[in-house]
Amino acid sequence: MPEEKQTPSYEQAREELTEVVRRLETGGLTLEQSIELWERGERLAAVCEEWLQGARAKLAAAMAQRQEPQPNGSDDAPF
Template identity: 50%
Template sequence: MAEQGTDISQMSFEDALRALEDVVRRLETGEVPLDESIDLYERGETLRKHCQARLDAAQARIEKIVAGPDGKAAGIEPFEAG
């Protein structure tokens, strides 16, 4: 499990998703003090955005697959993330 101090931008999708699930579990217990709940919510939102960006990038890469004349994948074009 990723530590709270881990730089989210460097996390893999899988690690970020696990960390987000941990945040949600902790918030759902209702046993977290208010200030910590706010911090967890902010971290959860950052994790969610990171996961969504990783998914969007993966989808864009998939969409760049070039189909040959027979309809089968003939190669890929590099995706330039902006």
């Protein structure tokens, strides 16, 4: 995860990113405010991407494990 003091959850980062985008689209900000919001949005997008990459890796590992032959010779999934 990112090196911030406390990494937000995926949902928190996505919600804040949505708010950042809304504020940027609304306008009425100074150039400096817009740049600061843009930079915050980039950091939040990176946090979201890290969470998603971690989730993809977990899903891939679970899928690979599920496709391995069962020790008793049965290919039936335990579910």
